[in-house]
Ligand SMILES: Cc1cc2nc3c(=O)[nH]c(=O)nc-3n(C[C@H](O)[C@H](O)[C@H](O)COP(=O)(O)OP(=O)(O)OC[C@H]3O[C@@H](n4cnc5c(N)ncnc54)[C@H](O)[C@@H]3O)c2cc1C
């Protein structure tokens with residue numbers, strides 16, 4: 427098989443973890459089919475690309491340009507499409523983040539090739555085969571790629587980053603100018619308190635209407651802090667104005683696949699499950715033993731969250747201190 | 749202001765999914781279909797843009813089967829002016845052929861803004877809007893939660909991991925709508941009556957070949973039956989033990 431090109435997402439010049447995950451996905455595919463993994467980073471002034479070999483890249487090209495520090499759809503898409511045509515590539519991998527979900531379809535349309543979005547599993551069986559969730563996570567497609575090149579967006583947390591002692595080489599590239607002045611990202615507004623994003627965190631503690639009041643979310647935040655986790659929320663509490671929409675998990679919010687998802691005072695409506703059923707381990711804390719969340723939970727505690735969460739937080743803290 | 753909204757007929761989210769006999773699609777028997785959740789925001793935004801401009805037209809376009817006429821009527825009942833059904837035999841799991849059919853219809857239509865949903869809740873591709881933008885050669889901002897348009901220019905805000913991106917763009921443009929952009933209106937009885945008389949054009953189109961073949965559509969593996977480790981705060985040590993020693997996630 428031919429090579430795999432991976433677009434590595436950076437923020438403030440640092441490669442994001444999702445980039446390392448995409449390299450892991452690509453490495454597996456390349457090793458199975460007999461090809462190389464090439465990385466492409468697009469960014470502004472400086473980018474830290476050292477050490478990407480250890481994550482699975484044989485070669486990395488860093489393409490920088492002063493105006494490309496933030497994601498700019500046109501030049502980014504043009505640069506990726508150009509790079510894709512320069513090597514002998516069978517697949518182009520992009521992380522299924524806010525950036526990747528905008529970039530991947532643009533690149534596929536430019537290259538006139540198919541797009542498999544939000545892929546959770548890639549394999550090689552005399553051709554590329556992928557699995558991707560559909561119908562709010564209630565069903566999974568297995569798709570075979572029938573064209574010479576495919577764009578694949580890889581869902582965050584679907585693959586764990588590799589650690590090897592491979593070196594890999596780094597080269598410099600350039601950013602292709604897009605059409606002038608069409609859509610320009612001016613800035614990224616940061617929230618007042620920089621928080622870990624639910625889609626990227628490996629542990630998520632999510633709260634629902636069982637918290638009864640916005641103030642009581644301090645309990646969820648405390649547990650999240652003790653675990654180094656992101657805070658998530660059900661739609662009920664987002665609609666009530668207790669939490670920002672950026673934290674909403676579910677069909678009209680974010681889809682998350684963390685290693686551990688702790689649902690606190692969340693009933694487990696289908697639309698909520700749509701966003702978190704692919705978590706590796708699910709814990710439910712709910713006073714109603716018949717709550718549907720227990721049907722998908724690996725571990726559950728039936729009881730009053732106002733008693734359970736403080737104790738759980740204390741014990742996790744104690745554990746971390748040792 | 750001339751506006752187009754691309755809409756899709758999708759199963760209601762409450763629907764239980766059953767797999768059809770061929771193992772490649774869902775069994776549609778007994779499934780309730782609705783206007784894709786995110787497309788409601790797109791239709792609402794188009795209606796508001798037209799209202800603010802004081803004049804204009806909102807055209808809804810869908811690629812689908814005869815059954816999608818009902819979805820178009822829903823958008824017409826909300827207030828869109830006319831509908832176009834691009835009638836096809838089957839669906840495509842590769843989003844590009846659908847994007848091509850939509851771009852062919854929209855090209856030359858002189859639309860100021862073409863709106864889409866951020867994603868279709870059946871196939872979850874998040875792709876059609878940006879693809880159509882690329883095919884039409886116009887700018888696109890996807891997953892927009894806040895939009896302002898004036899004097900042939902616009903500013904959009906979209907949520908990204910850990911922040912909000914502020915994007916300025918020129919018209920014509922493609923926008924895909926996220927939740928939070930607006931509160932979609934419910935069709936009033938009057939709107940439903942009027943929708944029946946609004947123009948709905950049906951055109952036969954053939955989709956280009958896609959590059960993905962469906963091997964299988966399957967229900968996800970059932971999550972292994974979990975267990976209740978205990979009741980109340982006294983169960984905390986048992987939970988921590990399970991997370992550390994069984995699941996090995998702590
Ligand atoms: C089109 C559509 C899209 C939707 N999208 C989403 C989405 O993206 N995300 C989403 O989450 N929802 C979504 N919903 C809403 C969803 O159907 C539910 O209404 C919502 O998830 C309920 O939130 P909840 O679990 O916090 O509240 P509830 O259902 O009210 O559950 C509260 C739970 O807390 C428990 N509880 C109460 N007190 C305590 C206590 N002291 N200790 C322990 N447990 C306690 C209760 O037993 C109960 O199970 C959507 C709905 C529709 C129609």
Ligand SMILES: Nc1ncnc2c1ncn2[C@@H]1O[C@H](COP(=O)(O)O)[C@@H](O)[C@H]1O
Pocket residue numbers: 754755756784786787790809810811812843846850863864865866867868869871872873874875876877
């Ligand atoms: N068959 C279709 N007909 C018209 N619009 C569509 C169709 N499929 C998708 N769309 C539009 O594209 C958006 C994103 O869909 P998708 O890329 O399939 O996730 C939807 O919210 C619709 O606005």
